[in-house]
Amino acid sequence: MNLRDRRVAVVCRLDDESEVDLNELVELCKTAGYEVTHTLVQRRPPHPRYNIGPGRLKELKTAVERHGISKVIFDNEIKPQQEYNVAKELGVEVSTRLKLILEVFSLHASSAEAKLQIKLAELKYELSRAKERVRLAKLGEQPGFHGLGAYEADIYYREIARRINHVSKKLEEVSRRKQLMRFKREESGIPTVALAGYTNAGKSTLFNYLTGGAAEVSPKPFTTLSTRRRLSRIRGRPVYVTDTVGFIKNVPTLLISAFHSTLQEVAYSNLILLLVDSSEPNQTILEKLNVSLMTLRRVGVVNTPLVVVLNKIDLVDRDRLAEIESIIPKAYTTVAISALEGTNVERLEELILRTLDVFLTFEAKLKATHEVMRVLNELHSAGRVYEVKYDGDEVVIRADAPHALAERVRKMCESGNFRVVESALKSAT
Ligand SMILES: Nc1nc2c(ncn2[C@@H]2O[C@H](COP(=O)(O)OP(=O)(O)O)[C@@H](O)[C@H]2O)c(=O)[nH]1
Ligand SMILES: [Mg+2]
CATH class of the missing domain: 3.40.50.300 (P-loop containing nucleotide triphosphate hydrolases)
Structure with a gap:
């Protein structure tokens, strides 16, 4: 991804004199990896063709060219038809607050369920807009709107509805399995x-x-x-x-x-x-x-x-x-x-x-076998090793480890050779 492609302009059109707060939108842009290089605020009723007024659209076009902006994000709702007109006029993609939020969610979604929920929301949003496209295509008001005739618009609409159905079914499946997944989390014991x-x-x-x-x-x-x-x-x-x-x-x-x-x-x-x-x-x-x-x-x-x-x-x-x-x-x-x-x-x-408080500090005396050396490696990565002393074929280890790992060390020791010691953290505070 080219850095230049991440430059965006944010636009906010309000009907009234209410206060403008674009901070959150700008922060969301940053979170999604965009750099906001132009901001436009206008107070006026929606212009039927472009949502914002034609004068401000011209201003926006200049900014887009000057800053190499690749996307314009509207804070307010904008009709699909207006979105299309603005995109055509500016020659760049037009997006909305809702789509931006979806992008941010995608960046943080780690579970299969979250990913499907995001996909579902995307499709539902698209469906609501496809409805408008079908209506316009049928009215013949927008010939070739998004390249769609009435017939194609209908097919497009039904295709999205079909995909919504598909994702919903998958989601049901995943939710059923979720209880099981919960128990499969992090087994390393690292908090x-x-x-x-x-x-x-x-x-x-x-x-x-x-x-x-x-x-x-x-x-x-x-x-x-x-x-x-x-x-x-x-x-x-x-x-x-x-x-x-x-x-x-x-x-x-x-x-x-x-x-x-x-x-x-x-x-x-x-x-x-x-x-x-x-x-x-x-x-x-x-x-x-x-x-x-x-x-x-x-x-x-x-x-x-x-x-x-x-x-x-x-x-x-x-x-x-x-x-x-x-x-x-x-x-x-x-x-x-x-x-x-x-x-x-x-x-x-x-x-x-x-x-x-999931770490246990212990001192253990063990035979320095290969297995013990492997555990020592694990202690280095999952815990904190304070001291390793070799004594003949034996090794004394003083370390902090997650309870589960410490328990494994305890089991490897002969009785009396493992003892829990005061945590270094606790004694320091
Ligand atoms: N003055 C000040 N600004 C901070 C501090 N922590 C974060 N910020 C600023 O607040 C803004 C949002 O921070 P960020 O970490 O992106 O917030 P997030 O949206 O919660 O991830 C950035 O401009 C940060 O530089 C702080 O302790 N003091
Ligand atoms: Mg953040």
């Missing part, structure tokens, strides 16, 4: 931490910080998008960190199922970090927090430990931070950080390890 929160809360920034992703901040947007889940080491202990799909204000109804099943990955984690943007007003913070918690419950998060992370503290002063801390319900553990500057992330890491 997973999921980052959740609204778009723009700082999930990706914290993800990069925790996983040392500096190398990923390359000029190619796609390199950062390919890995939403990474094996990281927090104070030497391996932990999977997952950057989950963000919550979005007003998820279109058509996309709710796709959103929930994409988010469901959170339910398989051992700890959820719910990020909050501290620079927002109290009411927004609380509203977002409540919607987030409700949504998490809806996708099956019940007993998973959760920490509320107050991010962007570099943007607020001490008093304001104390105020925010006081409005968060006492039931939640909170930690205030700046993911951008790394402030207090150490405290967060300590909290992560303590909450996970």
Whole structure:
């Protein structure tokens, strides 16, 4: 994918004087790997032909040519016919907020179910628009609209309906198998931490910080998008960190199922970090927090430990931070950080390890067999090895390991040669 192909313009047309907030749309563009190089806002009733007025369309055409823009994304709803007219006039693809959100979901969808739900939403959206095409083709209003005559438009419509049927059936099948899949997750014993929160809360920034992703901040947007889940080491202990799909204000109804099943990955984690943007007003913070918690419950998060992370503290002063801390319900553990500057992330890491508490520190004395050497390798990758001492044909290992792995080591030892020792982390804090 050429970087140039990722340049987009965002357009927002409003009927009235209500406030424009394109921040979320721009953030969604960034998440999907686009660079917004032009923004157009217009207040007027929809122009029948182009949705925006012809004058502004001309302006848009100049911007498209000047910046090498390859796609124009509308924040407001736009009729298929208008979409077609604008695309034809500009010579580039025209997209919508809904399609952009679907793209973002696709980047985060890991399960077969989520992928199918996204496909289904895409098809349903296409169907609603195909209806309009059929109507127009029949009216003869748009001869050759998308190259379709009335007959072809009908066939096209029926083809989409057929595919919807097919995907729905597959989805039913997958849902039936889902219960089984749940038990097949991660057998390595390495815990997973999921980052959740609204778009723009700082999930990706914290993800990069925790996983040392500096190398990923390359000029190619796609390199950062390919890995939403990474094996990281927090104070030497391996932990999977997952950057989950963000919550979005007003998820279109058509996309709710796709959103929930994409988010469901959170339910398989051992700890959820719910990020909050501290620079927002109290009411927004609380509203977002409540919607987030409700949504998490809806996708099956019940007993998973959760920490509320107050991010962007570099943007607020001490008093304001104390105020925010006081409005968060006492039931939640909170930690205030700046993911951008790394402030207090150490405290967060300590909290992560303590909450996970799935590592056991032990000392074991074993015969240095090939099998033991293999286990030692595993301890290096899935745990943290503090000391390896050879003594004749025996080896003494002091390490941290996930419970399951430590248990395997225990079974390899003769009785009395395995003992649990005070965790290095616990004794340090
Ligand atoms: N000032 C400040 N900005 C931050 C911080 N964390 C993230 N940001 C900015 O907030 C915006 C959204 O961050 P991002 O990580 O993409 O949010 P996401 O949508 O939750 O993944 C970016 O412009 C970040 O640079 C922070 O701690 N302080
Ligand atoms: Mg992000």
